[in-house]
Amino acid sequence: MSVVNLMLMRTKIALAFLCIACVSHQWLQAQPRTQKDTDTSQINRSRLKTLVIGGSALYGAGLIGLNEVWYKNSPRSSFRFFDDSQEWKQVDKVGHFYGAYHFSLAASKAFRWTGMSQKKSVFWGAMTGIIVMTPIEILDGFSEEYGASWSDFFVNIGGGLFLYGQHALWNEVRIHPKFSFHRTSFAPQRPTLLGKSFSEEILKDYNGQTYWFSVDIDKFLPKGNRYPKWLNIAVGYGAENMIFAQDQQNLEVGLRPYRQFYLSFDWDLTAIKTRSKFLKTLIYFVNMIHLPAPALSFSAEKGWKLHAWYY
Secondary structure (H helix, E strand, O other): HHHHHHHHHHHHHHHHHHHHHHHHHHHHHHHOOOOOOOOOOOOHHHHHHHHHHHHHHHHHHHHHHHHHHHHHOOOEOOOOOOOOOOHHHHHHHHHHHHHHHHHHHHHHHHHHHHHOOOHHHHHHHHHHHHHHHHHHHHHHHHHHHHHHHHHHHHHHHHHHHHHHHHHHHHHHEEEEEEEEOOOOHHHOOOHHHHOOOHHHHHHHHHHHHHEEEOOOOOHHOOOOOOOOOOOEEEEEEEEEOOOOOOHHHHOOOOOOOOOEEEEEEEEHHHHHOOHHHHHHHHHHHHHEOOOOOEEEEEEEEEEEEEEEOOO
């Protein structure tokens, strides 16, 4: 992965930890605990301290790193908004939703790790996921090359609320946002914009990105059902034929951008029971990805198409 993209990812993680630490600290100071509060668990002060100190350190390093590798060489301007809602067939927006959701999920697990109750950890996790994504938009707003995006703000909120809403409805997650990627022939046509290597293309080439909603079918069926817990059904979204952000720009060079929709199986690795912390961590990260599986796709350009394996 390029230094720029690596630092950007680390910075976002740093911001996530900072928000987790600050919110948890403020919440604990503001909320008195009583025996009547049956949804409040004992807070592990040592773990909370680890979050506060670690998050603060990561924030300082991450903020400096983000400025150095992403914004330092970009001309600055007064804060402004830029409407990019019609670009890239909105694949980038779905990516923001995906990122906000998984930041929220990670934050909720961090809150839970400190001993906070499940209900409150999910709420504050969702709030943190939304807050974490906001500074990036603010920094974009002061850059001449970017500009803050209202549509990004809204989908960031949607990602956090998607986690909270599921727990409010079912007290668990039943629909998992996932991601998959395949290389395309479009990145070599504009490598500076779409990526010069595989690691860059994963982040920049929207033609190869597919975002999924993986549904735990067994959790919607009556208890005691025999549906395989490891087998999910996933619906996906992507787009292709894009080397420019705007449709008109692509049409001018002979490319007709189009959306693609998918129906596929998905493997729910959380159905694997293990006591190994290493395997649990590995499963957590791998389960963010839609692994290769048979799929049916539809687009106005190509119609229906069956894929033996799609990712």
